Each structure stands twice: as structure tokens, then as C-alpha cells.
Amino acid sequence: MNIRRQIALLKNLPSAARQTQIRERFAARSGVSVSGLALEFDVSAMTIRRDLAVLEDQAHIQRTHGGAVLTQRMMLEFDYRGRRENNGAAKKAIAREARKLVQSGQRLILDTGTTTLELAVLLKDALNITVITPSLAVASELQHAPGVEVILLGGVIRRGSPDLTGPATEHCLELFAADLAFQGADGIGLDGAIYNSDLRLARVDKIMRRVATQSCLLADHSKIGQTALARNGTLADVDFFITNTAAPAACLKRFARLGPKIITVKS
Amino acid sequence: MNIRRQIALLKNLPSAARQTQIRERFAARSGVSVSGLALEFDVSAMTIRRDLAVLEDQAHIQRTHGGAVLTQRMMLEFDYRGRRENNGAAKKAIAREARKLVQSGQRLILDTGTTTLELAVLLKDALNITVITPSLAVASELQHAPGVEVILLGGVIRRGSPDLTGPATEHCLELFAADLAFQGADGIGLDGAIYNSDLRLARVDKIMRRVATQSCLLADHSKIGQTALARNGTLADVDFFITNTAAPAACLKRFARLGPKIITVKS
DNA sequence: GTGTAAATGTTATAATATGTTCGTTTAGCT
DNA sequence: AGCTAAACGAACATATTATAACATTTACAC
Numbered sequence: 001m002n003i004r005r006q007i008a009l010l011k012n013l014p015s016a017a018r019q020t021q022i023r024e025r026f027a028a029r030s031g032v033s034v035s036g037l038a039l040e041f042d043v044s045a046m047t048i049r050r051d052l053a054v055l056e057d058q059a060h061i062q063r064t065h066g067g068a069v070l071t072q073r074m075m076l077e078f079d080y081r082g083r084r085e086n087n088g089a090a091k092k093a094i095a096r097e098a099r100k101l102v103q104s105g106q107r108l109i110l111d112t113g114t115t116t117l118e119l120a121v122l123l124k125d126a127l128n129i130t131v132i133t134p135s136l137a138v139a140s141e142l143q144h145a146p147g148v149e150v151i152l153l154g155g156v157i158r159r160g161s162p163d164l165t166g167p168a169t170e171h172c173l174e175l176f177a178a179d180l181a182f183q184g185a186d187g188i189g190l191d192g193a194i195y196n197s198d199l200r201l202a203r204v205d206k207i208m209r210r211v212a213t214q215s216c217l218l219a220d221h222s223k224i225g226q227t228a229l230a231r232n233g234t235l236a237d238v239d240f241f242i243t244n245t246a247a248p249a250a251c252l253k254r255f256a257r258l259g260p261k262i263i264t265v266k267s
Numbered sequence: 268m269n270i271r272r273q274i275a276l277l278k279n280l281p282s283a284a285r286q287t288q289i290r291e292r293f294a295a296r297s298g299v300s301v302s303g304l305a306l307e308f309d310v311s312a313m314t315i316r317r318d319l320a321v322l323e324d325q326a327h328i329q330r331t332h333g334g335a336v337l338t339q340r341m342m343l344e345f346d347y348r349g350r351r352e353n354n355g356a357a358k359k360a361i362a363r364e365a366r367k368l369v370q371s372g373q374r375l376i377l378d379t380g381t382t383t384l385e386l387a388v389l390l391k392d393a394l395n396i397t398v399i400t401p402s403l404a405v406a407s408e409l410q411h412a413p414g415v416e417v418i419l420l421g422g423v424i425r426r427g428s429p430d431l432t433g434p435a436t437e438h439c440l441e442l443f444a445a446d447l448a449f450q451g452a453d454g455i456g457l458d459g460a461i462y463n464s465d466l467r468l469a470r471v472d473k474i475m476r477r478v479a480t481q482s483c484l485l486a487d488h489s490k491i492g493q494t495a496l497a498r499n500g501t502l503a504d505v506d507f508f509i510t511n512t513a514a515p516a517a518c519l520k521r522f523a524r525l526g527p528k529i530i531t532v533k534s
Numbered sequence: 535g536t537g538t539a540a541a542t543g544t545t546a547t548a549a550t551a552t553g554t555t556c557g558t559t560t561a562g563c564t
Numbered sequence: 565a566g567c568t569a570a571a572c573g574a575a576c577a578t579a580t581t582a583t584a585a586c587a588t589t590t591a592c593a594c
Contacts, residue, residue: 015540015541015542030287033281034581035581036279045581050541064283065282065551066280066550066551066580066581067283069284070287075348076343076407136403139424140403144340149423151421151422151424151433151435154421154442156417157410157416162410167442168421168443175435176435281551281581302570310553312571313552313553313573314551314552314553332559332561332570332572333570333571
């Protein structure tokens with residue numbers, strides 16, 4: 001077949017056929033460009049963009065500025081930055097304060113969650129600590145830190161979420177003892193109740209506090225006054241509660257009477 | 268494809284595609300230079316710097332003056348990729364044969380190793396199976412497969428190796444029962460002894476066979492006649508042994524007398 | 535033909551990427 | 565240490581691309 005015929009075959013195609021052709025392009029190179037495809041198929045750039053949007057839904061491509069690339073997921077990668085963080089700045093500040101509670105030689109438990117993940121980032125340069133966690137994100141963040149031994153709890157990988165839960169996790173957790181547990185929460189009631197949005201996580205959280213000498217709750221102000229599916233305890237069960245100053249002062253005063261030391265960070 | 272075409276493919280790429288290409292440069296060399304990449308992709312040095320900054324954010328590389336080097340995490344990734352390609356065809360063929368042993372609804376154990384990782388790739392479209400594994404690579408490969416429930420064993424993350432070992436792993440494994448265990452090996456003695464290069468892995472392998480009704484050993488011919496640090500059992504303990512036809516026939520005949528069903532694949 | 539829905543093209547505006555300049559920092563050398 | 569050339573990063577200007585809303589064309593049933 002001559003080249004002119006080949007080119008002609010690419011024009012006036014129904015959309016589905018064109019999308020199939022676009023998909024073939026990825027076999028040769030790792031990325032395609034919108035402008036290149038528009039020329040090749042003799043359609044407007046807008047049409048190509050719409051095609052790529054369709055392909056993004058069904059195929060394994062990811063749109064970028066100027067084109068699209070194959071989403072070749074790395075091995076050993078547990079996507080955790082998928083979701084956009086809500087109170088990113090507050091969470092980082094809370095994590096910085098939590099970092100100050102950690103001393104060399106300690107055994108820590110780090111719960112699942114974005115705030116505890118921020119803490120994990122700060123723990124990379126710690127010396128001689130052990131981190132026990134059910135979170136694959138925390139584990140992959142710390143697995144190359146020279147001063148940190150990472151113990152991953154066993155269990156079922158929750159679908160769409162890089163962490164472990166289930167009876168195996170609970171059983172595994174019972175094998176350990178730790179100095180300090182850091183936990184997040186999906187909601188904190190005005191009465192000081194701590195809530196998780198997942199029942200299995202709540203059970204794990206409860207056990208964490210039991211096997212740790214002390215525990216520390218990390219939650220930004222947006223969680224206060226929220227409730228969620230499962231209650232895993234109250235602020236009376238924790239030793240430290242770190243939040244940001246945007247939290248209502250009256251609440252914090254009430255919480256303090258329950259027992260925990262309240263630490264607030266500016267944000 | 269001629270060289271001129273190859274070069275053309277690197278130009279006028281959307282930014283994300285270029286970043287992917289840059290990342291692949293590290294597979295060959297351990298470092299890249301800004302000026303070299305700028306020439307290669309026909310963009311300004313500033314653009315390359317910005318690309319490198321993006322890759323650094325993704326924790327893929329670490330920037331240096333004049334270029335960038337791989338992070339430990341990515342070195343591990345490429346190391347794994349390289350090992351997969353050693354006898355890659357044989358490993359894939361063996362994995363394909365192993366896949367045929369698996370039926371819907373079964374509970375499987377997948378050991379650490381590159382051959383079992385190839386099997387994991389083939390199991391992505393399985394229906395309603397459960398995979399129990401100490402390998403983070405296997406877990407990460409299967410974590411988004413809709414028909415697969417992944418159970419990760421707990422334990423200590425071995426430094427420089429994405430898998431779990433230790434007493435916790437062994438204890439965790441005891442909690443489960445499986446239909447079929449797939450294992451690799453670092454060496455198989457001419458007498459049928461199975462070897463691991465790590466003592467802790469050997470202990471885990473032994474337990475795997477105990478908690479699984481049947482077990483299947485996957486190893487290409489290059490492993491036969493090799494020995495390694497720790498012996499975890501013999502071929503008499505396994506039910507299936509899948510290898511490739513490049514294995515010496517005399518050996519296989521001897522192995523068959525020990526009990527396992529020997530399956531060979533062309534390669 | 536005519537009506538209708540889907541696909542495509544067009545335009546204006548916003549977002550993003552790239553190149554250039556220039557003052558600052560760095561690595562390597564004597 | 566002090567020097568030099570290279571590399572870096574910030575800020576700006578420019579060019580490219582994305583998005584949404586609307587207009588147009590096409591396809592197809594009746």
C-alpha cells in the first residue's frame with residue numbers, strides 16, 4: 001500500500017475508529033501530541049482532545065498539556081497523592097508539631113491518613129526508630145530511610161485506598177508494643193467522641209491505643225463537629241491532641257477537661 | 268526504524284511525555300546532564316530543569332548540579348525491571364503455564380520473586396480469587412485488579428528489597444489457609460534441594476507450603492545446579508515444578524522420581 | 535426532504551509551558 | 565583561599581494549549 005492510500009485511510013473516520021487508531025499510536029511511542037494527531041487525522045484539535053478524554057476514561061492513558069501519555073504505573077508504587085489535600089498547610093503544621101514528640105530509639109505506630117503521612121515525611125531523617133503501620137503510603141515513604149525500621153502490618157488491601165485492615169491486621173497488631181501511637185480521625189464529636197468512616201479502621205485504631213503506651217490524635221479544625229460511621233473512642237483515651245488554632249476555643253477547653261494535653265498550631 | 272526517525276520522535280513532545288523519556292534515560296545510565304538532555308530534546312536548559320524539578324517532586328530522581336541521579340527507590344525499581352528481563356521470556360512462559368493451574372474462587376499464595384511477579388501480572392484479569400503475598404511488588408501489581416482480593420502479610424520491610432520477612436510474617440501466614448502456593452527459588456540442587464539466598468525467606472517458604480493444600484515451584488533452567496545460603500526443603504515437598512525445556516532432561520527425570528509433576532515450557 | 539441528535543468546528547478566555555535575561559550560587563581549579 | 569566558567573533560579577514576556585459555550589455540520593430515521 002502506498003503512503004497516499006495510508007494517509008487517506010486516516011481521514012473521514014468515524015470517531016470510534018479514530019480513537020482506536022490513536023490508541024495504536026501509543027504502541028510506538030510513550031506519548032502523543034494533540035497538534036500532531038489533529039494534522040494526521042485532518043480534524044480540529046478540539047476533536048482530538050475530546051477523543052483523548054474518552055480514551056482517558058476507558059484506556060490507560062493520562063491526558064497532559066499538549067497530548068497524552070501512557071499511565072505506566074510504576075511497580076512498587078502505591079498511589080496516595082491521588083486525592084487533593086484539603087487543609088494541606090494545616091496538616092503539615094500539625095505534623096511538624098507531632099514530630100517534636102518523637103525521640104530517638106522509640107517505637108511508633110503510625111495510622112492511616114494524610115496527616116500521619118505528612119508526619120512520616122518528617123520522620124525520614126529520624127535516628128534509630130521503628131515505625132509500625134497499616135498504611136502502604138507511610139511504608140513506601142519510609143522504606144528507604146536509613147534510621148527507620150518499617151514494620152508493615154498484614155491484612156487486606158482496601159480497594160482504592162493504600163492501607164490494610166481486617167482481622168489479620170488486628171491480630172498482627174497484637175504482636176507488638178509501642179511507645180507512642182499517632183492517629184488521625186474522620187470526625188471528632190463536640191462531646192469528644194472520635195469517629196472513623198470505616199468500621200474496620202475503627203477497630204484497628206482502638207487496638208493501636210491499647211498496645212501503645214501513649215497516643216496522640218492529629219486532626220485539623222475541619223474535623224471538629226463532624227461525625228462519621230464508627231466511633232472508636234473518645235478524647236479521654238488519648239494523651240495528646242494536636243490541632244490548629246482555627247478550631248473553636250470553647251471546644252478545645254471542653255476537650256482539655258477530658259484529659260488529653262491539647263496542642264494547637266497556627267494556621 | 269532509522270536514526271533520523273528516532274531523533275524526530277524525541278522532539279515536539281508534550282511535557283509529560285518528555286518527562287517519561289527522561290526517566291527512561293536512567294535505565295541505561297545512572298545520571299543525566301541538563302545540557303545533554305536539552306540538546307537531545309531540542310528544548311532550552313530551563314525547560315529541562317523544570318522537568319527535573321517535577322520528577323524530583325515525584326521522588327523519582329534527585330537533582331544535582333548539572334543534572335540528576337536516581338533515588339534509591341528508583342534504583343530498586345530499575346533493578347527489579349532488569350532482573351525481570353534476565354531470562355524474561357522463560358519466566359513469562361513459565362508464568363503462563365502456572366496461570367493455567369489457577370481457577371476462579373481459589374485462594375493463592377504468591378511468594379517473592381520475579382517469576383511469581385510475572386504470574387501476578389497474568390492474574391490481573393482473574394475472577395474472584397484471593398492472593399496472599401509477602402511481596403510489595405505483587406501487591407502493587409494486583410492492588411487495582413477488580414477480581415482479586417489482596418492480602419499482604421505483615422512483617423519487616425527488608426532494606427533494598429520490596430518484601431516482608433521476619434517472625435511477624437511467619438505468624439501472620441499461620442492465620443491463613445490456601446489452595447495453592449506459588450514459589451520461586453534462588454537455586455535448585457541437583458539432588459532436588461530448594462535454596463533461598465536469605466534465611467528468613469526460607470523459613471517463610473517452608474510455612475507457605477504447610478498452610479497451602481498444594482504447592483508449585485517456578486524456576487527457569489538457570490537455577491538448576493545452583494545452591495544458595497538456606498535450604499527450605501526439597502522437590503519432594505512440592506506438587507508441581509514448572510521450568511523451561513532448556514533444563515537438562517536427565518535432571519528433570521531425576522526430579523520427577525521425587526514426586527512432583529514436572530511441567531516444561533518451550534524456551 | 536425534514537427533524538433530530540450526535541459529532542465536529544469556532545471563538546473567546548483562562549491556564550500552562552517555554553524561552554530569555556540577569557543576578558546569584560556552585561564546582562572545580564590553581 | 566581566591567578565581568573562573570558553568571549552572572542555577574527568579575521574573576518576565578511570549579507562545580502554545582485547554583476549556584467552555586456556542587455555532588455548524590453530519591448522519592440517519594421517517
